[in-house]
Structure formats: C-alpha cells, structure tokens
Amino acid sequence: MLITISTFSWAITQWFMVWIFARQGGPAAAGEYSSLLSLLTPVFIVASLGLRTIYLTHHRVWPLRTYLNLRFIGLAAGGAVFLGAALLEDKFTVSLILAMVTVRTIDLVIDIYGAAIQRQERLAWLGTLGIATNLLTAGAVAAAVLAGGSLSAAVGASALVYLTFLGVYWKTAGPVDQDVTEPPGGPLGGAATILKASLPVTISQGIAGVAAYLPILLLGRWADNAVVGVFTGAAYLITAANLVGSVAHTILITSFRTQFFSQGAWHTYQRAVKISIVLLALVLALIPVIVYLGNPILRFVYGPEFSLPHTALILLGIAIIPIAPSYLFSAVLAVYNRFRVEALIWVVAIAIASTGGVLLLSAAFDPLNAGMVTAALLSWTRFFGVFAFTRQAAARIRTPDRPPVREEQ
Numbered sequence: 001m002l003i004t005i006s007t008f009s010w011a012i013t014q015w016f017m018v019w020i021f022a023r024q025g026g027p028a029a030a031g032e033y034s035s036l037l038s039l040l041t042p043v044f045i046v047a048s049l050g051l052r053t054i055y056l057t058h059h060r061v062w063p064l065r066t067y068l069n070l071r072f073i074g075l076a077a078g079g080a081v082f083l084g085a086a087l088l089e090d091k092f093t094v095s096l097i098l099a100m101v102t103v104r105t106i107d108l109v110i111d112i113y114g115a116a117i118q119r120q121e122r123l124a125w126l127g128t129l130g131i132a133t134n135l136l137t138a139g140a141v142a143a144a145v146l147a148g149g150s151l152s153a154a155v156g157a158s159a160l161v162y163l164t165f166l167g168v169y170w171k172t173a174g175p176v177d178q179d180v181t182e183p184p185g186g187p188l189g190g191a192a193t194i195l196k197a198s199l200p201v202t203i204s205q206g207i208a209g210v211a212a213y214l215p216i217l218l219l220g221r222w223a224d225n226a227v228v229g230v231f232t233g234a235a236y237l238i239t240a241a242n243l244v245g246s247v248a249h250t251i252l253i254t255s256f257r258t259q260f261f262s263q264g265a266w267h268t269y270q271r272a273v274k275i276s277i278v279l280l281a282l283v284l285a286l287i288p289v290i291v292y293l294g295n296p297i298l299r300f301v302y303g304p305e306f307s308l309p310h311t312a313l314i315l316l317g318i319a320i321i322p323i324a325p326s327y328l329f330s331a332v333l334a335v336y337n338r339f340r341v342e343a344l345i346w347v348v349a350i351a352i353a354s355t356g357g358v359l360l361l362s363a364a365f366d367p368l369n370a371g372m373v374t375a376a377l378l379s380w381t382r383f384f385g386v387f388a389f390t391r392q393a394a395a396r397i398r399t400p401d402r403p404p405v406r407e408e409q
Contacts, residue, residue, distance in 0.1 A: 002127025009134040011243060015236055016138050021154070022233055022302045024145050030302075031229030033151060035220035036092055036100055038213035040082055044104050045209035047078025050201030052115045054194055062190035064116055064173075070191055071112050075105050091225055095152035103155060106162040113169035120174055129172075133165045207346045211382075212242075214350060215374040218357040223367040226305075231371045233302045234316055237290070238375055241283075241320045245327030248279075253331040260335050269394035272332045276325035283324065287317040308368060315372030322383035329386035336393045345385035353378035 022030035051067050051074075079101050086097045110133075117126045140157040149157070210217070215235065220228050252275070260268045294313045298306045308316070333342055357374035361367060 002124050002131065004127075006127045006130030006134070008243075009131050011239070013134040013138045015239070017141055017154075017158075018232060018236070019302065020142055020145050021151060022229060022306065025151065026303065027226040027229030027233075027305050028224070029151055029229065030232055031220075031225035031227065032092060032096065033100075033155075034216055034232040035225060035228050036086060036096065038216040038220055039085055040100055040104055041213055042206060042209040042217075043082045043085070044075075044078050044108065046202060046206040047074040047081075048108050048111065048202075048205075049074045049195065050198035050205055051194070052111055053201045054198045055112070055115045056119055058194070058197055060190070060193070062194065064112070066190050066194065067112050067115075068109070070194065071108060075108060079105065093150075093152060095150070096155060099152045099155035099159060103159045103162055106159060106166055110162065110166050110169050113166075113173045116173045117169070122174075125172065129165065129169065133161065136165075137161045204343050207343060207350065211346055211350055211378060214353055214378060215357065215371045218354065218361060218374055219367055219371045222361040222370075227367050230306050230308065231368055233298060233306045234294070234308055234312070235371075235375065237316060237320060238323065238379075241323040242327075245324040248324060249327040249331045252328065253334060256332055257335045265336065265394040265397035268332055268335065269390055272328045272390065276328050279324045279328070280321065283321050287314075287321075290317045290320075309366065311366075312368045312372050315369060315376055319372060319376035319379050321379075323379050326379070326383045326386050329383075329390040332390050333386060333393065336390070336397060338389060338393055341389045341393075342386070345382055345389065348385060349378050349381035352381045 018030050018034060021033050049070060051071055055064075055067050082101055083097065086092055087094070114126055114129070117129075137158045140161050141154045144154040144157040216228060216232060219231055223231075256268050256272070259271060291310065291313045294316070295307045298308065330342060333339075353374050356377045357370055360370035360373055365373075
C-alpha cells in the first residue's frame with residue numbers, strides 16, 4: 001500500500017513542480033522546465049540500462065557494486081548526451097540544465113539502493129522513504145520559489161533533498177550482498193551477462209519514455225517555451241488518464257489471468273471489451289466538460305495565460321478517449337505472453353505520431369493544435385494496435401488449461 005502511495009505522491013510532486021513554476025513564472029517557466037524534462041527523461045531511462053529490473057529478477061545474483069558501477073557508467077554517458085543536446089539549444093539556462101542533470105543522477109543512484117531494499121522485501125520502509133522524499137521535495141521547491149528563487153534554485157533545492165535521502169537509502173540498505181551467487185570478479189564482474197539481459201528491458205523502457213514525452217519533445221523543437229508551458233499544463237489530463245489506465249492494468253491483470261486459465265482466451269478478451277466500453281462511455285461523457293469548462297479550469301489552476309483554442313481542447317479530449325482502454329488490452333496481451341507485440345505497437349505509434357507532428361509543425365500549423373494531434377495519433381494508434389493484436393491472439397489460442405507454448409513473434 002505504501003509503495004502505491006509513494007508512486008502517486010511522485011506523480012503529484014511532478015505536477016506540483018510544473019504548477020508552481022507556472023503560477024510564479026508563467027508559461028515560459030513551465031515550458032522551459034517541461035522541455036528540458038522531455039529531453040532528460042528518455043535519455044536517462046536508456047542510461048539506467050534497466051538495471052533495477054535485472055537486479056530484482058535475474059536468477060543469478062552479482063554484488064551490488066557491479067550494478068552501481070554500471071549505473072555510474074550509464075549516468076556518465078547519459079549525462080554527456082543530455083548536456084550536449086540541451087546546450088545546443090539557446091532557450092535553456094545553463095544553471096537549470098546542470099540542476100536537472102544533478103537531480104536525475106542522484107535519483108538514479110538512489111534507484112539502485114532502493115532495489116536493494118526491495119529485494120529484502122522491506123516494502124513498507126521503501127514506500128515510506130519514497131513518500132518522505134516526494135513530500136520534502138515539494139516543500140523545498142515551494143520554499144525556493146516563494147522566496148523569490150529562480151527555476152534553477154528551485155530544482156537545486158530538490159537536488160539537496162535527494163542528496164540527503166541518498167545518504168538515508170545508503171545507510172538503511174542493509175546487508176546487500178548476503179545472497180550473492182556469483183564471484184565478484186572485479187568491479188564489473190558479471191557486467192557482460194547483466195547488460196545482455198538488460199538490453200530488451202532498456203529498449204522497452206526507452207520506447208515508453210519517448211512515448212510519454214513525444215508531443216512535448218516535438219513541440220519544444222518548433223515552439224517557444226511559453227507555448228510548451230501552456231501545452232504542458234493541459235496535457236496533464238493525458239498524464240491523469242495514463243495513471244488511471246495504469247492502475248486499472250495493475251488491478252485487473254491478475255483476474256484476467258485467472259479467467260484465461262478458467263474460461264479461455266476469447267472470454268478474457270470479451271471481458272476486456274466490455275470493461276473498455278464502460279471506460280469509453282465515461283470518458284466520452286467528460287468531453288463536453290473538457291471543451292466547455294477546460295479554459296476556465298486551466299485559468300483558475302495555472303493562471304490567465306493558460307487558455308487553449310477550442311480546437312485544441314477538442315483534440316485533447318479525442319487524445320484522452322482511448323488511453324485507459326488501451327491499458328486493459330495491454331494487460332490481456334501480457335496474460336497471453338505477447339510481450340514483443342507491445343513494444344512493436346509502441347514503435348509504430350511513435351513513428352506515426354512523430355511523422356504527423358513533424359509535418360504539421362513544419363507546415364506552420366498552430367503549435368498547440370499540432371501537439372494535441374500528435375498526442376491523439378499516439379493514443380489512437382496504440383489503442384487500435386493493442387485491440388487488434390489482442391483479438392487476433394484470442395482467436396488463435398485454443399488451450400485455456402495451460403499458458404501459451406511460445407511467445408508470438
């Protein structure tokens with residue numbers, strides 16, 4: 001339970017930072033932070049090398065220092081790539097770039113120590129640390145902003161919180177190498193095997209990271225920080241829809257698996273369809289609210305400069321419609337063990353959305369509308385992909401009394 005609360009508190013903290021930057025610095029401040037975040041996140045997801053997943057799941061156990069050393073190497077490479085990309089842009093302040101790379105570097109070192117705590121099944125303590133980190137980060141950022149500090153100072157304040165908690169994680173990680181099964185073999189003993197195992201995880205997580213920030217990533221290349229800031233404020237509705245979908249995925253995947261073995265693949269698919277219809281109906285009922293009350297709400301929450309054209313609001317509603325149902329079919333695909341299909345769908349969705357977004361932005365299409373079209377192309381392509389492959393797999397699987405023999409290529 002505390003782990004779930006920690007996850008939600010992290011998401012709320014991320015939104016809170018954008019909100020307070022928007023309230024105090026306007027759209028330009030929120031946009032500069034969001035544009036940098038859209039660059040930073042995918043790069044550092046890849047740089048993390050999927051090491052947490054491998055540390056927690058691999059049947060062979062290497063010393064924690066091997067994972068730490070690999071993490072440091074990945075962070076050095078990722079930091080260099082991010083700094084090179086960010087410094088080439090003339091709309092970002094150097095101090096903010098350095099502050100953000102510092103926060104993410106410390107966070108990903110904490111990530112390894114958090115994995116060590118998780119492997120010891122001390123989940124309550126791990127959740128408590130996460131909640132405390134997020135609350136104090138929000139407090140430190142708010143204090144810095146309200147004291148008149150710059151964006152860089154606010155992000156720097158969060159870096160101090162993370163640095164403090166790095167010490168707490170390190171001190172409380174406990175006896176991390178009690179269950180080691182492999183000889184140390186030097187500072188990078190086992191690195192080749194770990195990296196080979198982590199490659200699919202890294203690719204999958206990297207694709208998801210690009211997808212999460214794709215509209216902002218593209219918009220940031222064509223539009224100024226203020227436009228990105230206005231878009232980001234509204235786009236948190238998309239983030240909320242993804243959060244709802246993720247929770248539904250987590251809750252329903254176990255029951256989908258149970259139904260798969262008791263009633264078969266087709267009945268599992270049909271149940272997902274029925275739940276999706278309910279979700280679609282609920283979201284469709286919200287579209288008039290988004291279109292007609294969206295701007296008053298955005299102005300109230302973020303400030304008077306955060307209004308959107310009605311076309312952008314309609315496109316935002318269209319983008320949101322299929323998000324939660326997509327997570328249901330994704331859960332069913334996981335039950336069917338069609339893991340590679342999910343990655344393929346994301347790649348196709350990113351390609352289609354990127355192409356559409358670039359064409360519109362290159363043609364001087366309104367950037368806010370172009371960003372929403374990109375988001376809609378991404379969400380709908382993913383939806384049709386997971387729906388089609390789920391239906392296809394359900395029709396092919398004929399042995400409900402045992403798992404599928406092999407993964408579909």
